Amino acid sequence: MFTSILTLSIAVLLPAQASSQTQTPRKQHSLFPSLIELTDEEEAKLDDIIDKFIDYDSGKIKGPDGKKIVADFQKLGQDAIPALIRGLNKAAQIEHSCPAVTIAKKLARLLGSSKDTELLEFARENVGAGIERSRHMGVIKDLRFQCLLRKRSVEQAGIAATRSRTQLKANTTAKPDSGQRALQDMTITQLVESAGKERGAKLTQVLTELGNRRGDAVLGALGSAAATYDGDVQKLARELLDKQLTALKPTEIKLKLRDDRAEVRAAAARAVGSKGLRFERELIDLLTDEEKGVRRAAHDNLVKLSKGTDFGPKAGATEDEIKLAAKNWRAWLERQNGS
Numbered sequence: 001m002f003t004s005i006l007t008l009s010i011a012v013l014l015p016a017q018a019s020s021q022t023q024t025p026r027k028q029h030s031l032f033p034s035l036i037e038l039t040d041e042e043e044a045k046l047d048d049i050i051d052k053f054i055d056y057d058s059g060k061i062k063g064p065d066g067k068k069i070v071a072d073f074q075k076l077g078q079d080a081i082p083a084l085i086r087g088l089n090k091a092a093q094i095e096h097s098c099p100a101v102t103i104a105k106k107l108a109r110l111l112g113s114s115k116d117t118e119l120l121e122f123a124r125e126n127v128g129a130g131i132e133r134s135r136h137m138g139v140i141k142d143l144r145f146q147c148l149l150r151k152r153s154v155e156q157a158g159i160a161a162t163r164s165r166t167q168l169k170a171n172t173t174a175k176p177d178s179g180q181r182a183l184q185d186m187t188i189t190q191l192v193e194s195a196g197k198e199r200g201a202k203l204t205q206v207l208t209e210l211g212n213r214r215g216d217a218v219l220g221a222l223g224s225a226a227a228t229y230d231g232d233v234q235k236l237a238r239e240l241l242d243k244q245l246t247a248l249k250p251t252e253i254k255l256k257l258r259d260d261r262a263e264v265r266a267a268a269a270r271a272v273g274s275k276g277l278r279f280e281r282e283l284i285d286l287l288t289d290e291e292k293g294v295r296r297a298a299h300d301n302l303v304k305l306s307k308g309t310d311f312g313p314k315a316g317a318t319e320d321e322i323k324l325a326a327k328n329w330r331a332w333l334e335r336q337n338g339s
Helices: 008-013 016-021 040-057 065-075 078-092 098-111 117-126 137-169 188-195 200-210 216-228 231-246 250-256 262-275 280-286 292-305 319-338
Strands: none
Touching (some): 040 065, 040 078, 040 098, 078 137, 098 117, 117 137, 137 188, 137 262, 188 200, 188 216, 200 216, 200 231, 216 231, 216 262, 231 262, 262 280, 292 319
């Protein structure tokens, strides 16, 4: 069993007696320098919060209790990372489980700001532990890779800081690193690693350069950026991903419709529509995808290929409505093939 941790920032989620204990210093975790030890009661509370979220996001829990369940889940911070890993591994084994994607995105954000190399290595080793087959293997692999990149970034920053302190002590003036390679001269592997640690304008430059390259590693990096970030970075990553998929041969695009990375599947669906490829059957299969963005891309491009015919599903459709829409689309396609 993984060790679960809880920060003072989520003390409101714990029983009153546990909250009062946070007024005195807590014992540091024996494995992770950035975290504290939890009691068994606090561990169980975290598991309960995450289990309820999985049940809610899977549709097992409905009604007014949902808002509190989501709010409790959203309050979980850095110190809930081990518990979230447990939850991710549990959700990943549930067929068509949307919670796995949501939990993975939350972990990506939390781990992306951690400076605890022990915790990052723990996450890399334990995300997906014991899972051999899952629809979410792409999400799991991407998260492991992000942990590796973040750990390297933290370690490199530590080395740089040590060198800087040594130079200052020797009363020397630091000079710019003239040996730093231009982005155009970097390999795909180097660019992918850079995409995992850069932020802001530099990240935009790295992603743009990746967009000029080709290969599955490029698609993976752009897909990870599109899934992890929001705003302009997400928009850029998706645009570059669309450009990559549109440049592929029809047979290659068809294969990417079954890719284990959601952002790649969505981009492939958009490429089918933009190129007018007759892959309606494959798009219909994606209407029941576990990821909302993939379902939306499949629907939008089915409507485009059918020149305005629309059997749904609408945004916010229930699981039964989604299945009915897919059934109606299949019946429509059979009529087209028979005419």
